[in-house]
Amino acid sequence: MRRGMFAVVAVLALWLVLIWGEAATPAADPILSGPLVKLDIKDAEVAAVRGKPKGTLTVGMHVALDPGWLDPLEHIPAITQQHYDYLVHDALIKPMPQGELTYSLAEHAEVAADFTKAAFRLRPGLKFHDGHPLTTADVKWTYENYKGVHAKTFHDKLERIEIVDDRTIIFHFKGPFIDFLDLYNGITTGIGWILPKHYYEQVGRDGFKSRPIGAGPFKFVSQEPGVQMVFEAWEEYWRRPPATKTIMVRGIRDLAARMAGLQTGELDLTYGMTGKLLSRVMADTKLRWNRNFTSPWWLVFPGYNEPDSPFHDKRVRQAVSLAINRQFLARQETQGIGIPWGNWISTEIRDALRGDGKDLPVPEYDPEKAKQLLAQAGFSNGLDFEWYVPFPPYFDMGERILTDLRAVGIRSKMQTLEGPVFRAQVAQGRRGYPGNRTVVQNIDPRPGGAKANIGVYAVCGSPSSFVCEPRVEELWAKHQASLDLAERERLVKEIQRILIEEYYFVPIYVNPFVHAVGPKILPEGDGVQHYWDTLHAPYPWPWEVWEVKG
């Protein structure tokens, strides 16, 4: 009897020690020694009550679906892939409605003050859809095997990965890696979305794309490549069980087809409801919509810095800006939703100057002044340039801008390109456009802070650069060398001011990429707007909060 009692007490004591041991690693316990960067990472919202998922949400995407999007190891640069990352996978930290950096699989993160180390502690009890535990070995494997966009940067900068225990991991870099969190946070690359090492190695690359598993709120069910994908709620998701039982995503390129699908109830959520059918969306009392501001449209002049280019003269570039009636354009193209804007970088992006008069003025519309500037620049009879290249398929908008330009004597023809061809040309920057008499209309809701936009489009060394200016280069070099975050912000803002004041970029208006939802989406009325609360999200994630009528 005594021996029995002793055994029970011993087991209880052991159990208490184990429980205490688990809890003895409080989230905020330091991992790294020495000074740290002060990080602003928001806490995750974990649901207190676990409800039951119900109903089906059918999403009409505006492009054909690619099974490759289910594999973050081969992440493409386009933000479309995050749509699926947020469904099937989960990241250590990621943008959420709570903030641009929000804890997800990690509950604690640290970055050394010299930016040579970053450490994470995972939440306890994490697992993948197949029940296999998610540990730091998976985090390490994902990093080491990542080969998508920016893979070289990650691999070149890495010295080693130290696994402290199943929940604690430290990345050691060869030198300061200041952009690490911006690139690792799940919105710019795929390396932060943690994959199951055991499963990926078992099924291989193609097997994973055909039937992925992850640690996200939805389990993959089936797909018809390019046509549709079906996902089902994973009730054991650590944050909360998804509110919707099934999410079906369908690739529907044709706007009229998406509109019809929404009206007949075959679709519940559709993207890209802009252009000619926007007024019908707005007029339909059964539908609700979100403006979903993405980024400003902007014009750029490839080869402007060559002396024989008509756009070499700042006055000509300014005349282009003055010729555009932004208010009218926004009314015609977006039913007045678009906001005329004085910066080319998105309003939501960190360190971006506001273009509504607060930091930078809203560009004026003054055709007379535009004509005077052209005359002063030696073009009193106006000028002809070779091509105006609008972003596909916004060809109507391109025609309207050309009409405005013609009104002040700037004449050209429109070159219409297919989406992939246009993007391929933009990716080559100035090299993508022969001659120096072309104007390109572009838009790029690029996350990663204003520095990301500058680094891609406005510095000499970038493969996609349109601007190469000594003043900008000088400031950019200082920015890249600085470890002082405040100084970096100041420099980025200074560069933006130069780019706008010299008219290297001509911003137009902030574009609404309207999303529409049908009557099945809960809550009723305007309550649906909260689905679009996540910063830098062109799509309404996280998906676990979406609720539909059962």
Place this chain on the structure above:
Amino acid sequence: MGMFLLTRAFYSVITLWLLVSIVFGLVRLTGDPVKMKAEAGADEAYMQQLRRDWGLDQPVYRQYTSFLGNLVRGDFGHSFTKSLAVRTIYFDRLPNSLKLGLAAFAISMLLGVPLGMLSALKPNTWLDSFGKMFALLGLSMPGFFIGLVLVIIFGVELGWLPVLGKGQSAFVWREPFTWVAFWFQDWQYLAMPAFALGWYFSGAMLRITRSSMLEVIGSDYIKLMRLKGIPEWVVMAKHALKNSLIPILTLAGLNLLVMINVAVVVEVVFNWPGVGQLLYDALVNRDFPMVQGVVLMSGLLIVVLNFVIDVLYAYTDPRIRLSR
């Protein structure tokens, strides 16, 4: 007949080889697919990695020999944009295209041939005028317009028919019990796209049937049969129709191929997951393996169908059979 079949088969292989070789060369003139995938800011290392993964870092002759070698083993390569084997994706889509194509083909034949015959039998009557009007409308209204009108009327306004996709019916190659069910399920999804696609071709069938029948009806041997007092329906059904079938068969075969392989516009309007849309996407994105695979399979389908039509010719007209 055996020699005839052998010769046709040999020509078919040569045709297919020429076709894939020409397509192999032509798609490579349209641009670099890596650049199509790489958006602004993509680093060179990423693009090099893609180039290696897709085998585009090899010289073109090596790409060609490896392409032909794989083809012999039945491997069409991996799609650049859909990340899976071309064969898997193509055979996933083919049953959908066959379903739509065959339904549209049936509509075109059931409407076009009888109406064409009636028009020919009763020339310059109201029936003939109706036939001509029907053909004119079908031939002159673009498929996307007919499709959109149908969507608005029967989908959005009346709510009778679904407007998107093919429903949940699936043809699974590994599950034979789906092979039959697939053709009969979700007909409500098929009705509008099949009609939008079939109307155009029924117009064409009507016209060719009418002109072919008129030509035969005016011939001496038909007049002789009538003089002999053979019942009119026997003259028409047994002699006139059979002798006017050659051009009808030719056009029907070609129409069926077009309906199966390149019904892009109707597929886009109704979001029908067919081969036409697959090819269009592949062309736009410079997805070389997908373009090559789809063109090869479409070519194979054309060759097979032409072969069948040739055999039918030989059956219908003994002169063709005997001349070879």
